[in-house]
Amino acid sequence: MLKQIQKLQLILAVFILFSGFESSRILPEMHDIYTKNLTTENEIWEHITRGTANYNVRLHYLQGEFYVANQIVENRMYHFPTFRNTYLFPLFSQFKKNNHEIFSGFKDEITLFVNIQGFNSKALNTLKRQLYPYSEMLSYRKNGIAHRGKIRIILTNDQLEIRMQNNDEWFWWLQGDLNDLNENSPDIPVICIKLNEITSWSESGNLPLEDFMRLKELANKTHLLGKKIRIENIPDHPRLKKTLLKAGVDYFDTQNPLQKEQLVFKPSEE
Secondary structure (H helix, E strand, O other), X not given: OHHHHHHHHHHHHHHHHHOXXXXXXXOOEEEEEEOOOOOOOOHHHHHHHOOEXXXXXXXXXXXXXXXXXXXXXXXXXXXXXXXXXXXXXXXHHHHXXXXXXXXXXOOOOEEEEXXXXXXXXXXXXXXXXXXXXXXXXXXXXXXXXXXXXXXXXXXXXXXXXXXXXXXXXXXXXXXXXXXXXXXXXXXXXXXXXXXXXXXXXXXXXXXXXXXXXXXXXXXXXHHHOOOEEEEEOOOOOHHHHHHHHHHOOOEEEEOOOOOHHHHOOOHHHO
């Protein structure tokens, strides 16, 4: 195990030395969650330069490795990029070369929302082993105490019933749903709600006022618990995103991340 970690650290050092990443002066847009899987080690840099801070990652666990793919054919799995090569290596390179920051001057965390297909206890152990060399940049919990890093990993699997153990070391948190609003667990920092759970809005006109007020109430309740709220399955509709922000939503899914100026409210939209 020690030799494997030392070998990985050597690989990381070489990767960082020859990486083309430069210091980013872009302040991130913290509300967007980019939902398209990345496919190359350089692709995440393109998104960082545009200010994209949060990513939804779909992984498949096969034969001791995590592959980035929506769907995967087992006999062709080696054609797919891995989680380490596509996300962890590039982000760690940026972290090391940018004075231990992903975005220069930005002190908050960015988030990787990770869903794992083929999930089992072996996958969990493999994930912990793969994340350990990057613990310098990751938020984690050890012996019940949270340590804040630059990147937080949140597992979004519906079937997860795993909670942190006080005497163990964990590099991830869990995503909850509406049922978890009544459970004030520190393991669940984000409550995720599908848009169709709170509205039947047909994308024509504005979000109905009663649905807006219900969403605002849910956001307030979530924030009182010290959690954040995420809305899934929304259309890429700039006006809707502004409405969600006014209601207090912290995260929303998108395949077209917005620039900050697109989220500025105009008087006619208030």
